[in-house]
Amino acid sequence: MSLLTHLLACLFGMGSWVSINGLWVELPLVVPQIPEAWFLPSYLSVLIQMANVGPLFVTLMHRFRPGALNEAAVIYAIVGLGTAASFLLAFFWRETAxxxxxxxxxxxxxxxxxxxxxxxxxxxxxxxxxMRLKPQYLTTYYIGEGLSGLLPALVALVQGAGVVHCVNSTGSLNHTRNSSESSATFDLRAEYQPANFSVEVFFFFLSAMMLVCLVAFLLLNYHPSVARQRPSGRSANGVKQKCARERKRAEQKPMMDPYRPASRRPRSSFGTGSYSWTQVFYIFVVLAWTNALTNVVLPSVQSYSCLPYGNSAYHLSATMAAVANPLACFIAMFFPIRSLVLMGALTLLGSAAGAYIMSMAALSPCPLLVHQTSGAAVIVLAWVLFVLALSYVKVIIGLILRDEGHGALVWCGAVVQLGSLLGAVTMFPVVSVYSFFSSGDPCNTRWCSLSLPGLDVFSALAILELHATITAPMT
Known part of the structure; x- marks a missing residue:
């Protein structure tokens, strides 16, 4: 294996969702300076769903005009467009008409x-x-995709975007009838801390990340050491290379289907025919389900599930969940177990953790163990387990579909977008239109019945979590 190729695959994957993930985490500094204010996340959600015209076009071209679309040319075009758009944002994001x-x-x-x-x-x-590289580099790509959400979040944290500080508000005097004593009660209110550097600098950072992705893609195409990592690379003995590939595939198949004889005829016309249509349907349903949960459904209620336990619990859960994504990909690099049974078990485990998170969000601002340290610990652990399990599932599905060929990976991307779209269509009205959830107060956790009116800072944080995506995100 080539360390350089691993690095380039990771940097290439980081460019997949770094722009949109970065824009979301920067919203607390953007919205006070634009006329849309905190209604901007709703507009962005609609724009992101409209942007699915891109993957729809590519998928339809692959289905009805296979081979007509130059894949490399499309990647050059979209990465170049992303670099230019991020750069222009630094100059024009405050311009109005x-x-x-x-x-x-x-x-x-x-x-x-x-x-x-x-x-x-x-x-x-x-x-x-x-598909042009060996299978092990796909896992590295997923690590980069996970970092596309983590890296902008860390930069925004250094910047101070979205970091809330609790400050004392004016106290009120309470007089008792039986005593001349008076006591002052002080409430805490939340305020965003001033940014350490400007929004423009952050957008320049996003533009630089897209430029790094473009350079990584160029090197993946033309660097000599990368060319040697391609499965179709030339060898002095092509027959031996083919036998080695077949032997490797035979070693992997028992993990996917341990009782299938090597001489059995293809089960379906999908990919290599290793899976029946029922198994293919099962794989894609799990893929859509996991992406709907990780990209939209649970992120849209993260603030509701965590803020009642305090500001520290909220930021710790967000940070640890972002770390869990690339960590799951790193684990999959060493344990790429292509087992449909394991995939189903991990999906159930992650979904169970997600059900607990959703339940706590529904109970907000008075979830279970709200006044106890164990409550914060459990909600953070639930978020880590949720992201870790389902991120591993997504990587394993990617490896399985990679074995099935180029077309299978195209449909993989389409189903990822479909799952995110269905999640957004489901959660957007529940969260932003009908206001089914109630926000907690991170600065006054003792008042669990507190419900903040209007579109204040905590409602804004909740809307901020409604990622109508992708990560992509990976992040």
């Missing part, structure tokens, strides 16, 4: 649509491109 008699952030919305198109289309182009 009068539309329908009111000022609107037209430049910000248009450039965000371009970024969303880039990231959504990466799901159906980046993965199939990885």
């Amino acid at each position: 009068v539309v329908a008699g009111a000022p609107r952030s037209v430049a910000l919305l248009v450039l965000t649509f371009f970024l969303a198109t880039v990231d959504c289309t990466s799901s159906v182009t980046f993965l199939p491109f990885m």
Whole structure:
């Protein structure tokens, strides 16, 4: 294996969702300076769903005009577009124009649509491109995809975006009838801390990350040491190479289907025919389910599930969940077990952790163990287990579909986007329209019955978690 190729595959994967993930974490600093205010996340959710026209076009071209679309050219185009759009955001994100008699952030919305198109289309182009490299590099790509969510979050944390500090508000005097004593009760209110560097600098960082992705893609195509890592690389003895590939596949098949004789005829016309249509349907249903949960459904209620336990629990769960994604990919690099039974068991485990998280969000602002340290520990552990289990499932499905060929990876990306779309369509009205969930107060956890009115900082944090995506995200 080539360490350089691993590094390039990781950097290439980081460009998949870094722009949109970065924009979401930067919203606390963006919305106070634009006319849309905290309604911007709702607009962004719609724009991101409209951007699915990109992967829809690629999938339809693959289905009805196979081979007509130059995959490398599409990747060059979308990564270049993402780099330019991120760079222009640094200059024009605050520019407004009068539309329908009111000022609107037209430049910000248009450039965000371009970024969303880039990231959504990466799901159906980046993965199939990885077919050109050996299977172990696909896992490295998934690590990079997970870092595309973690790295912008860490930079935003250093910047101070979205970090809430609890400050004393004006106290009120309470007089008792039987005593001349008076006692002052002080409440804490939350305020965003000032940024350590500007929004413009953050957008330049996103542009630099997209440029790094573009350079990594160039080297993956043209660097001599990468060329030697391709499965179709030339060898002095092509017959031996073919036998080695067949022997490796025979070693892997028992993990997927231990009782299938080697001489059995193909079960279906999908890919290599290793799986029946029932198994293929099962794989894609699990893929759509895991992406709906990890990309949209649970992130949309993260603040509701964590804020009642305090500000520290909220930030710790968000950080640890972001770390769990690339960690699961790293584990899959050494234990790539292609077992449908294990995949189902981990999906149930992750879904159970997700059910607990959803239950605590529904009980907000008075979830279980709200006044106890164990409550915060359990909710953080639930988030780590949820992301760790389902991220591993997504990597294993990617490896299975990679074995089934280029077309299978195209459909993999399409189903990822479909699952995220269905999750967004389900959760957006529940969270943002009907306000089914109630926000907790991270600065006054003792008042579990507190419900903050209107679209304040905590409701804004909740809306912020509604990632109508992808990570992509991976992040």
